[in-house]
Amino acid sequence: xxxxxxxxxxxxxxxxxxxxxxxxxxxxxxxxxxxxxxxxxxxxxxxxxxxxxxxxxxxxxxxxxxxxxxxxxxxxxxxxxxxxxxxxxxxxxxxxxxxxxxxxxxxxxxxxxxxxxxxxxxxxxxxxxxxxxxxxxxxxxxxxxxxxxxxxxxxxxxxxxxxxxxxxxxxxxxxxxxxxxxxxxxxxxxxxxxxxxxxxxxxxxxxxxxxxxxxxxxxxxxxxxxxxxxxxxxxxxxxxxxxxxxxxxxxxxxxxxxxxxxxxxxxxxxxxxxxxxxxxxxxxxxxxx
Amino acid sequence: xxxxxxxxxxxxxxxxxxxxxxxxxxxxxxxxxxxxxxxxxxxxxxxxxxxxxxxxxxxxxxxxxxxxxxxxxxxxxxxxxxxxxxxxxxxxxxxxxxxxxxxxxxxxxxxxxxxxxxxxxxxxxxxxxxxxxxxxxxxxxxxxxxxxxxxxxxxxxxxxxxxxxxxxxxxxxxxxxxxxxxxxxxxxxxxxxxxxxxxxxxxxxxxxxxxxxxxxxxxxxxxxxxxxxxxxxxxxxxxxxxxxxxxxxxxxxxxxxxxxxxxxxxxxxxxxxxxxxxxxxxxxxxxxxxxxxxxxxxxxxxxxxxxxxxxxxxxxxx
Amino acid sequence: xxxxxxxxxxxxxxxxxxxxxxxxxxxxxxxxxxxxxxxxxxxxxxxxxxxxxxxxxxxxxxxxxxxxxxxxxxxxxxxxxxxxxxxxxxxxxxxxxxxxxxxxxxxxxxxxxxxxxxxxxxxxxxxxxxxxxxxxxxxxxxxxxxxxxxxxxxxxxxxxxxxxxxxxxxxxxxxxxxxxxxxxxxxxxxxxxxxxxxxxxxxxxxxxxxxxxxxxxxxxxxxxxxxxxxxxxxxxxxxxxxxxxxxxx
Numbered sequence: 001x002x003x004x005x006x007x008x009x010x011x012x013x014x015x016x017x018x019x020x021x022x023x024x025x026x027x028x029x030x031x032x033x034x035x036x037x038x039x040x041x042x043x044x045x046x047x048x049x050x051x052x053x054x055x056x057x058x059x060x061x062x063x064x065x066x067x068x069x070x071x072x073x074x075x076x077x078x079x080x081x082x083x084x085x086x087x088x089x090x091x092x093x094x095x096x097x098x099x100x101x102x103x104x105x106x107x108x109x110x111x112x113x114x115x116x117x118x119x120x121x122x123x124x125x126x127x128x129x130x131x132x133x134x135x136x137x138x139x140x141x142x143x144x145x146x147x148x149x150x151x152x153x154x155x156x157x158x159x160x161x162x163x164x165x166x167x168x169x170x171x172x173x174x175x176x177x178x179x180x181x182x183x184x185x186x187x188x189x190x191x192x193x194x195x196x197x198x199x200x201x202x203x204x205x206x207x208x209x210x211x212x213x214x215x216x217x218x219x220x221x222x223x224x225x226x227x228x229x230x231x232x233x234x235x236x237x238x239x240x241x242x243x244x245x246x247x248x249x250x251x252x253x254x255x256x257x258x259x260x261x262x263x264x265x266x267x268x269x270x271x272x273x274x275x276x277x278x279x280x281x282x283x284x285x286x287x288x289x
Numbered sequence: 290x291x292x293x294x295x296x297x298x299x300x301x302x303x304x305x306x307x308x309x310x311x312x313x314x315x316x317x318x319x320x321x322x323x324x325x326x327x328x329x330x331x332x333x334x335x336x337x338x339x340x341x342x343x344x345x346x347x348x349x350x351x352x353x354x355x356x357x358x359x360x361x362x363x364x365x366x367x368x369x370x371x372x373x374x375x376x377x378x379x380x381x382x383x384x385x386x387x388x389x390x391x392x393x394x395x396x397x398x399x400x401x402x403x404x405x406x407x408x409x410x411x412x413x414x415x416x417x418x419x420x421x422x423x424x425x426x427x428x429x430x431x432x433x434x435x436x437x438x439x440x441x442x443x444x445x446x447x448x449x450x451x452x453x454x455x456x457x458x459x460x461x462x463x464x465x466x467x468x469x470x471x472x473x474x475x476x477x478x479x480x481x482x483x484x485x486x487x488x489x490x491x492x493x494x495x496x497x498x499x500x501x502x503x504x505x506x507x508x509x510x511x512x513x514x515x516x517x518x519x520x521x522x523x524x525x526x527x528x529x530x531x532x533x534x535x536x537x538x539x540x541x542x543x544x545x546x547x548x549x550x551x552x553x554x555x556x557x558x559x560x561x562x563x564x565x566x567x568x569x570x571x572x573x574x575x576x577x578x579x580x581x582x583x584x585x586x587x588x589x590x591x592x593x594x595x596x597x598x599x600x601x602x603x604x605x606x607x
Numbered sequence: 608x609x610x611x612x613x614x615x616x617x618x619x620x621x622x623x624x625x626x627x628x629x630x631x632x633x634x635x636x637x638x639x640x641x642x643x644x645x646x647x648x649x650x651x652x653x654x655x656x657x658x659x660x661x662x663x664x665x666x667x668x669x670x671x672x673x674x675x676x677x678x679x680x681x682x683x684x685x686x687x688x689x690x691x692x693x694x695x696x697x698x699x700x701x702x703x704x705x706x707x708x709x710x711x712x713x714x715x716x717x718x719x720x721x722x723x724x725x726x727x728x729x730x731x732x733x734x735x736x737x738x739x740x741x742x743x744x745x746x747x748x749x750x751x752x753x754x755x756x757x758x759x760x761x762x763x764x765x766x767x768x769x770x771x772x773x774x775x776x777x778x779x780x781x782x783x784x785x786x787x788x789x790x791x792x793x794x795x796x797x798x799x800x801x802x803x804x805x806x807x808x809x810x811x812x813x814x815x816x817x818x819x820x821x822x823x824x825x826x827x828x829x830x831x832x833x834x835x836x837x838x839x840x841x842x843x844x845x846x847x848x849x850x851x852x853x854x855x856x
Contacts, residue, residue: 036402085591091402092348093590096547099540100586107579226410234403260421267414274395274407478711485708488697495657495695496709497683497770 008252014141016248017148018203020241022221023228024155025199027240030229031172032192034091035083038098040225041218042105043197047071047204048213049109052118060123060209068201075197079190087189102219109215117214144206151202152241158195159237168192172235227266231273233280242282304555308461312454322453323525324569328562329460330521333467335545335557337514340471342543343551344480345507346487348405350539351412355385355512357534358415359519361426364529367435374437374449374524378463381520382513388415389512390505397505400490409536419531432529460521467517472554474510483507540586548589550598559597610635610774610806611656616665618651625651626662627830633774638800639808640817643827644850649810650692652827653776656808657689658682670773683712686773690763690780692810698752702743702762705751706734709769734769740802741765741795757788761795768799775799777809781816793819818842826850 022040029037051067058066078101086094122140159165167188171178179185203221211217224247232243247266255262273280307314311325338352362381371377396407419426426432439448440459449456474480482503485493494500523529532538541564549560567585571578589596611633618626626648633639641649655662658679666675674682697705710733738744741761746754751762760780767775780796781789793816800807800820811817817824817838824841826833828850834841841847 030402034402036406082587082591089594091405092342092543092547093594095348095350095402095405096540096544096586097590099537100583100590103537103583103586104580105583107577107583111577111580223410223413226406230403230407230410263417264414264421267410267417270410271395278398481704481708481711484700485697488699489695491691492695492697492766493708494679495683495689495691496766497680497712498708499680 004256005253008256009249010252011255012249012252013245014145014248015252016245017145018207018244019221019224019228019248020244021148021151021199021203021206023225023232023240023244024152024237025196025203026225027229027237028168028199029193029196031235031237032168032175033083033087033094033189035094036091036098037196038095038222039078039101039105040098040196040200041220041222042102042109043071043075043200044204044207044218044221045109045215046074046105047201048120048208048217049113049118049204050201051205051208052113052120052213055121060121064205067205068198071201071204072194072198075200076190076194079193083193084186084190106215106218113215115215117212118208120208120213122209140209144210147202147206151199155195155199156237164188164191168195224266227270230270230280233283236280236282239280239282243280300555304558308464312457322457324565326453326457326460326525328565329457329464330518330525331542331545331565332558332561333464333521334515334518335542335549335561336468336471336554337511337518338539338542339546339551339557340475340514341507341511343546343553343556344475344487345483345504346490347504347508348401349408349508349511350405350543351408351410351536352511352515352542353536353538354412354415354534355389355515356519356522356538356542357419357529357531358385358388359516359521360523360529360533361419361432361519362516363520364432364435364523365425367437368432372438374440377437377524378517378520381523382516385516385519386509386513389516390509393505393508393512397501397508409539412534412536412539416531416534416536419534426529426531429531431531432523433527435523436527437524456525460525463517463521467514471514475554479503479506544586544589546596547594548596550596553596553598556596556598563597608635609633610670611808612668613656614666614668616652616655616662616667618648618655618660619663625830626655628665629827629830629832631825631832631835633806633808635806636804637806638796638820638822639806640821640824641808641810641827642812642814642817642824643833646829647827648830649827650778651830653689653778653808653810657687657776683770686771687776688767688770688772688774689776690760690767690778692778692782694756694759694763696751696759696763696766699750701748702738702751702754702765703734703747705762706737706765706769707731709766710734710737713770737765737768740768740799742791755788757784757791760784760788760792764792764795764799768803772805775805775807777807779810779812781811781813789813789816792816796820 022044026037026040029035047067050070051063054066055063082097082101083094086097159169167178167183171185171188171192175185178188204218207217207221225244228243228247229240230243231246232239232241247269250265250269251262254265308329312322315321315325334352334356338349341347341349359381362384363377366377366380367374370380392411396404396411399407420428423429437450437456439446439450447455447459449459475483482493482498485496485498486500486503490500519533522533545560545564546557547560548563549558550556568578568582571581575581609632611631613629613631616626616629617624629652641652643649654660656667658674658677661676666673668674669682669685669687672685674685697708707730710730714730714733735744735747738747741764743758743761743765746758751759754762764777764780777796781792784792796807796809797820799805809820821838823835823837825835826841826844826847833850834844834847836844
């Protein structure tokens with residue numbers, strides 16, 4: 001029993017780490033620009049496919065290094081050209097735009113790389129399980145978790161100590177004042193968006209190694225990201241972090257006792273949180289109301 | 290009668306004339322009655338979404354869930370409980386409306402994009418349930434094994450099962466009923482309160498309007514309305530599809546409303562017609578129709594946000 | 608008889624204390640002005656009375672009833688109406704439609720879905736009366752968003768009046784106005800006070816308006832009550848002068 005529980009909790013944490021990476025990117029964009037990026041899953045897919053395409057030339061590590069920034073640049077351009085015109089308007093329009101964008105990305109991926117799943121090769125030494133006892137912790141999964149931890153640490157470091165990070169945080173709280181201080185809010189939003197997309201792209205590269213690659217893989221991760229943000233609390237990145245891990249572990253634990261309900265438990269958690277503490281576990285009152 | 294009033298009456302008459310005579314003017318144009326039926330049903334769904342979105346200003350993006358509940362409710366009723374088609378519509382409507390009322394109570398204190406997120410997430414719950422509870426819903430294959438039955442009025446029977454025209458008028462009847470109720474509500478003091486909330490929520494609150502309660506009522510009503518549409522949709526194909534519950538379906542409804550003109554009453558009808566025609570055309574011409582639909586979203590949002598009727602009429606009719 | 612009684616009210620936002628231990632009593636039928644330098648907490652004070660948020664400490668009584676925890680829309684039902692510093696109207700509706708909404712809510716039509724003809728005529732009559740009172744009956748069919756600033760402010764006052772308030776809170780009614788419009792609004796407020804017999808509390812920066820209208824003046828500074836009295840007493844008060852020294856009044 002303990003073995004099974006441990007297996008599932010670990011599984012849950014690993015998946016949760018994944019949700020965290022996605023949800024943080026989504027949360028960044030939501031907090032600063034008030035935009036729900038439906039295309040976030042699409043950028044994950046782009047990250048994965050770009051990595052797949054360049055791996056033959058630069059190897060796995062090269063792809064890991066190059067694909068996310070490349071995806072971020074695409075995100076940056078998308079934000080500047082398509083999303084920027086919509087900022088003054090009803091948030092409905094940016095919703096619809098990212099929505100349409102998601103369609104375009106999914107279909108284009110299908111068009112360029114075909115609808116078949118693509119096999120992705122990961123370095124040999126990572127594919128080995130850690131030990132006989134913990135057969136479920138392969139080197140790759142451990143690597144993924146380490147990557148997520150490192151990335152999250154870097155992200156929080158960015159937000160805390162760099163000028164860009166501080167401006168993003170200030171902008172999240174009061175964009176008008178930030179603008180009044182002479183900071184280029186347009187560029188700030190674009191850069192913030194790019195950071196969020198970087199996280200999505202990175203998720204894509206990592207996911208490819210674990211789940212394989214196919215055009216619809218992004219959409220399955222979008223909902224858990226939403227729920228992570230709702231549960232953790234809108235406006236709080238720490239909350240999103242916690243939320244992602246929580247739903248990952250919750251679904252892992254549920255898999256032990258009620259295997260078919262493991263996905264449903266996320267929604268149940270969300271409903272419970274909305275009932276008891278509508279602003280989310282770490283949410284601030286009045287953030288995005 | 291004032292100039293505006295006369296124009297309004299004429300426009301209304303024109304719309305109803307077109308709707309009543311559709312089985313006759315569609316075929317010469319390359320259409321067919323069943324297409325008209327489909328447009329009518331989707332238009333009703335889009336108008337239900339617009340009731341909330343366009344007139345209250347509430348960003349609800351998860352309405353496909355209630356559309357689907359209406360469809361499955363009707364389908365299950367016909368399959369297991371009753372042979373009466375009207376009763377099955379009632380079943381679907383009630384299921385959708387009650388679900389909307391319950392969930393609405395949970396989410397009504399949120400606003401803006403956060404509200405949108407929560408409506409989407411909740412909508413997905415139903416999508417997920419429709420897939421998982423396959424013993425009841427048929428899972429991925431959808432719900433089958435039911436079909437609309439000829440309606441027996443005692444003295445005569447209307448064969449809505451095999452007669453496409455008869456079914457069209459059957460659907461039109463419900464369309465008229467629901468849009469009639471919608472119009473009545475929007476023209477009433479309650480409807481004006483909804484408008485006030487859309488125009489300036491803070492001011493509305495300081496006018497003594499219990500904003501959350503009003504939004505909840507509007508939300509629940511819109512779920513009842515879209516439940517009717519969903520039930521009719523299931524009857525159109527004698528089939529209920531879990532994909533109809535996915536948030537992308539919600540996106541389609543919103544897009545129809547936007548394309549036709551979000552703050553007008555009849556805009557979504559035009560939007561639905563345009564959307565259906567364009568989508569049908571695209572999917573017959575290319576396998577990458579999805580990209581083009583996505584492109585349509587992007588173009589409309591960037592260049593035609595006011596929609597077709599939004600160009601024509603400047604301000605909301607109160 | 609006091610209609611509004613505020614006892615030791617404090618409002619904190621995190622570590623910022625916007626209103627600090629303020630107590631105030633307004634008699635029925637009075638016209639009270641609240642003045643003070645920028646940042647004195649005047650609008651926060653209004654927000655507390657109208658119910659935008661609850662006080663951190665203290666109690667608020669209206670007509671003898673404790674309304675401290677009552678939500679905003681219920682206070683409106685009790686008879687408190689307000690205007691905002693930045694005009695809050697329904698921009699894409701006409702003047703008539705703007706005022707009608709408040710009239711219908713007051714007449715009790717809010718939640719009921721559909722009312723027959725008789726109600727409509729009565730409502731129309733009341734709206735027209737309100738419009739006449741503020742002098743906007745000629746512009747009833749114009750979109751409020753298209754009106755001049757002064758008329759928009761008058762429209763907002765009309766909306767507040769449609770609620771048939773016992774207490775009217777006006778937040779800087781003459782803000783951003785030239786002499787002509789200021790005069791217009793001042794006359795309007797005086798007319799309202801006399802004809803409608805409602806208690807009026809207004810926040811004002813324009814001292815001419817204040818001394819022209821007010822029965823009593825309350826001075827706030829940095830969230831605290833600095834002085835209170837009739838216009839002559841306040842004009843002679845040294846502390847008040849010191850608070851305003853160097854600040855644009």
